[in-house]
Amino acid sequence: MADQTAQAGPVLAADGTPLKRSLARALRLSKLRALALIAPLLIFVLVTFIAPIADMLFRSVENQIVSETLPRTTAALADWDTSSGTAPDEPVFRALAEDFQIAVANKDHTKLGSRLNYEKTGISSLFRKTGRKAKKFDLAADTNWKAEFEDIDEDWLDPEMWQVIKTYSPALTSGYFLNSIDRQKTSEGSEWRPDNQQIYLKLFWRTLVMSIVITCTCILLGYPVAWLLANLPARSANLLMILVLLPFWTSLLVRTSAWKVMLQQQGVVNDTLVWYHSTFVGKMLDPVITFLLNIAIGLLNGLLWVWNLLSGAWGAVDVELFTYAVAGFERLALINNVTGTIIAMTHILLPFMILPLYSVMATISPVYLRAAKSMGATNWTAFWRVYFPQSIPGIGAGSILVFILAIGYYITPEIVGGTKGVFISNRIAYHISSSLNWGLAAALGAILLAAVLLLYWAYDRIVGIDNVKLGG
Amino acid sequence: MSQSSTRADFVVFDRVQKSYDGETLVVKDLNLSIGKGEFLTMLGPSGSGKTTCLMMLAGFETATHGDILLDGKPINNISPHKRGIGMVFQNYALFPHMTIAENLSFPLEVRKMGRSEREERVQRALDLVQMGEFGGRRPAQLSGGQQQRVALTRALVFEPDLVLMDEPLGALDKQLRETMQFEIKRIADDLGITVVYVTHDQTEALTMSDRVAVFEDGRIQQLAPPDELYEAPKNSFVAQFIGENNTLEGVVQEINGDVALVKLDDDSLIDAKPVNVSAAGERTTVSIRPERVEINPDLGADAHTLKADVLEFIYMGDVFRTRLRVAGNDNFIVKTRNRADQARLEPGTQVDIGWLPQDCRALDA
Ligand SMILES: Nc1ncnc2c1ncn2[C@@H]1O[C@H](COP(=O)(O)OP(=O)(O)OP(=O)(O)O)[C@@H](O)[C@H]1O
Numbered sequence: 001m002a003d004q005t006a007q008a009g010p011v012l013a014a015d016g017t018p019l020k021r022s023l024a025r026a027l028r029l030s031k032l033r034a035l036a037l038i039a040p041l042l043i044f045v046l047v048t049f050i051a052p053i054a055d056m057l058f059r060s061v062e063n064q065i066v067s068e069t070l071p072r073t074t075a076a077l078a079d080w081d082t083s084s085g086t087a088p089d090e091p092v093f094r095a096l097a098e099d100f101q102i103a104v105a106n107k108d109h110t111k112l113g114s115r116l117n118y119e120k121t122g123i124s125s126l127f128r129k130t131g132r133k134a135k136k137f138d139l140a141a142d143t144n145w146k147a148e149f150e151d152i153d154e155d156w157l158d159p160e161m162w163q164v165i166k167t168y169s170p171a172l173t174s175g176y177f178l179n180s181i182d183r184q185k186t187s188e189g190s191e192w193r194p195d196n197q198q199i200y201l202k203l204f205w206r207t208l209v210m211s212i213v214i215t216c217t218c219i220l221l222g223y224p225v226a227w228l229l230a231n232l233p234a235r236s237a238n239l240l241m242i243l244v245l246l247p248f249w250t251s252l253l254v255r256t257s258a259w260k261v262m263l264q265q266q267g268v269v270n271d272t273l274v275w276y277h278s279t280f281v282g283k284m285l286d287p288v289i290t291f292l293l294n295i296a297i298g299l300l301n302g303l304l305w306v307w308n309l310l311s312g313a314w315g316a317v318d319v320e321l322f323t324y325a326v327a328g329f330e331r332l333a334l335i336n337n338v339t340g341t342i343i344a345m346t347h348i349l350l351p352f353m354i355l356p357l358y359s360v361m362a363t364i365s366p367v368y369l370r371a372a373k374s375m376g377a378t379n380w381t382a383f384w385r386v387y388f389p390q391s392i393p394g395i396g397a398g399s400i401l402v403f404i405l406a407i408g409y410y411i412t413p414e415i416v417g418g419t420k421g422v423f424i425s426n427r428i429a430y431h432i433s434s435s436l437n438w439g440l441a442a443a444l445g446a447i448l449l450a451a452v453l454l455l456y457w458a459y460d461r462i463v464g465i466d467n468v469k470l471g472g
Numbered sequence: 473m474s475q476s477s478t479r480a481d482f483v484v485f486d487r488v489q490k491s492y493d494g495e496t497l498v499v500k501d502l503n504l505s506i507g508k509g510e511f512l513t514m515l516g517p518s519g520s521g522k523t524t525c526l527m528m529l530a531g532f533e534t535a536t537h538g539d540i541l542l543d544g545k546p547i548n549n550i551s552p553h554k555r556g557i558g559m560v561f562q563n564y565a566l567f568p569h570m571t572i573a574e575n576l577s578f579p580l581e582v583r584k585m586g587r588s589e590r591e592e593r594v595q596r597a598l599d600l601v602q603m604g605e606f607g608g609r610r611p612a613q614l615s616g617g618q619q620q621r622v623a624l625t626r627a628l629v630f631e632p633d634l635v636l637m638d639e640p641l642g643a644l645d646k647q648l649r650e651t652m653q654f655e656i657k658r659i660a661d662d663l664g665i666t667v668v669y670v671t672h673d674q675t676e677a678l679t680m681s682d683r684v685a686v687f688e689d690g691r692i693q694q695l696a697p698p699d700e701l702y703e704a705p706k707n708s709f710v711a712q713f714i715g716e717n718n719t720l721e722g723v724v725q726e727i728n729g730d731v732a733l734v735k736l737d738d739d740s741l742i743d744a745k746p747v748n749v750s751a752a753g754e755r756t757t758v759s760i761r762p763e764r765v766e767i768n769p770d771l772g773a774d775a776h777t778l779k780a781d782v783l784e785f786i787y788m789g790d791v792f793r794t795r796l797r798v799a800g801n802d803n804f805i806v807k808t809r810n811r812a813d814q815a816r817l818e819p820g821t822q823v824d825i826g827w828l829p830q831d832c833r834a835l836d837a
């Protein structure tokens with residue numbers, strides 16, 4: 001059959017046109033109609049979703065402001081040798097004077113000042129100061145501009161200042177990205193920032209580790225609840241489901257703030273603990289628990305020490321050793337630190353773990369467990385070998401949801417995280433709304449996006465995205 | 473299993489009752505003894521409590537009242553995984569995340585059998601059902617019949633003495649069903665295992681079983697070998713449920729030893745064998761199998777015959793199936809073998825029909 005068609009050329013339709021073409025023609029109309037049907041949504045998605053992301057990605061490398069505001073200066077700077085150790089010569093200063101006068105007329109010099117201030121502090125005030133004088137520049141006169149600028153501020157003769165301008169004169173820059181991984185752009189390439197200025201890698205690492213921890217605690221707490229939901233009689237299951245969904249009906253801010261009330265130093269949890277320690281039972285049990293806790297913390301510290309040793313190998317962050325080896329019971333620091341963020345975020349993201357888990361578990365027939373038991377498996381073996389593997393798609397779906405939500409979470413860490421429990425997204429928010437360094441915020445966001453996509457890809461390779469079930 | 477293996481009461485249900493909701497009894501007073509090596513079928517309409525009985529035996533439901541004994545020991549308080557009972561579920565319940573070989577080795581693994589022995593046994597079991605090359609596949613990649621065979625093998629691979637099967641052939645087409653019926657029966661006989669088999673297909677029950685327990689409404693209506701069940705049903709439910717059956721309503725006129733004279737509702741008289749009737753004046757349902765009815769019979773002078781109108785004649789190949797109107801019943805079926813000399817009845821004509829008194833059973837009304 002295949003041979004025949006190969007010899008006779010393409011299969012022809014009744015009217016003699018090749019079958020493929022007439023099929024395509026027949027399908028085109030219906031395709032167009034389908035496209036028209038989804039067009040509003042498609043446009044909406046493009047405009048509100050794809051376009052902002054594209055714009056953000058562009059902002060993270062965009063840097064036209066320098067060459068647009070100081071076009072002549074950047075051109076003149078081309079032959080200046082950055083390693084010379086001295087400021088450039090007269091022509092550059094002359095060009096600068098011309099540029100400045102125009103920039104001041106357009107009020108652009110302050111913008112450029114703040115932009116360059118991200119790279120070297122002091123430039124902003126230098127530009128503003130120079131701007132005030134630049135109005136009176138007489139370009140026709142034969143002035144020594146280098147001396148003139150030195151007169152305004154000695155910083156103009158600082159070669160480092162000129163290095164910054166030259167480094168950032170191209171229209172596209174990798175500076176923001178270097179910044180977001182704690183490096184800085186220099187005329188020769190890039191170098192690590194001084195130790196006391198390195199924060200972003202640490203933050204990325206913390207965000208990642210804490211998101212993983214939150215995902216794990218969500219699995220631990222969500223799995224039994226989902227199991228109950230799937231296996232209780234319908235009436236109780238419905239009630240439980242309402243309890244699971246209840247948080248969705250409360251504002252996120254309210255829920256997070258409630259944790260503040262619960263966890264703070266004089267909060268409900270600590271007060272209860274203090275009361276408990278004062279009771280008879282508390283007094284009896286405290287020494288025992290202290291002893292056990294000390295052993296546990298000792299072990300944990302041992303693990304952390306090893307962890308630090310390993311992660312120290314590639315320059316990552318120290319995880320704090322637990323300092324409160326429990327001598328007596330004090331009020332616990334449960335908020336404004338990592339603990340607070342983990343507790344509150346676990347609570348807030350828990351439904352996103354429970355729901356997909358439940359939807360998968362609801363489809364696992366109890367007959368499998370019976371079958372396993374009839375073959376001689378104990379309850380535990382039956383669960384572990386038969387039930388659990390079938391619920392893995394639910395764990396996968398829940399984990400992806402929770403992890404991706406967690407890694408970009410902002411409000412909760414902001415409220416309960418203090419300084420040590422904040423995420424990279426809090427930093428991004430800071431740069432967007434306070435420091436107005438949108439380029440850096442965009443670069444941080446782009447890195448976060450890339451990290452999530454990378455993890456997603458890795459997940460697909462290891463577990464297989466087909467193994468993720470969000471519904472029946 | 474040495475001395476007890478000859479027992480006639482390998483499995484015993486002793487006055488077992490079961491209620492799920494505390495209001496209605498799903499199983500009412502079940503008494504049943506199953507012998508070692510016996511193939512016993514529970515047959516009954518949907519909802520009659522067959523699965524419930526099986527689940528109580530397997531240990532997934534507890535009896536509300538009464539005892540279940542396995543090999544002489546009460547098992548009410550033994551947890552399911554220690555009962556050592558193989559089970560084939562209605563929809564096979566093959567573990568979807570394991571391959572066929574893993575499915576089969578699961579019961580051996582939980583019995584802590586060594587790896588090499590396990591593999592050998594699994595391969596042997598697969599070969600036994602001609603599925604040798606399918607060990608690496610997932611259940612979803614097998615046809616229904618193949619899954620069925622795997623489920624059967626899995627229930628047998630750990631060599632249980634007792635195997636329970638809950639409508640294992642329910643999802644298969646007719647042809648495959650018949651092959652599998654034969655296969656299951658052969659394997660059960662070869663291995664000498666005791667089988668409790670649940671079905672609501674009466675042909676299946678009749679062809680496979682040593683004894684059949686007919687369930688209705690939570691009770692055993694009759695417990696008997698297939699031929700007895702078919703030929704000597706104890707009540708009208710069993711007569712109706714097993715095989716095709718004609719019924720006529722009437723009142724007992726007199727009982728003469730083995731023959732009862734029954735006056736039908738249109739005042740005609742027939743002879744029947746009294747089964748569930750004891751005295752004249754009782755209402756009764758008489759039941760006659762379609763193949764025991766004779767047309768224009770020659771039964772002797774004093775035998776009673778009935779006039780019948782031919783309504784429909786259906787040619788079915790090996791038999792002719794004729795629908796008649798007899799004593800007001802429009803659904804009286806007669807089956808005659810397709811012999812060269814067999815007349816084909818024309819619809820619209822009238823014939824005489826009759827039967828031997830012992831083929832016609834006077835049952836409860
Ligand atoms: N888990 C349960 N809870 C409450 N009622 C149940 C439960 N399982 C079965 N029943 C009821 O018990 C009765 C007997 O059910 P069972 O499953 O034993 O019937 P069955 O004979 O196996 O029917 P089928 O041939 O349809 O499988 C039915 O009326 C059913 O509704």
Ligand SMILES: [Mg+2]
Nearest residue numbers: 522523524638
């Ligand atoms: Mg059933």
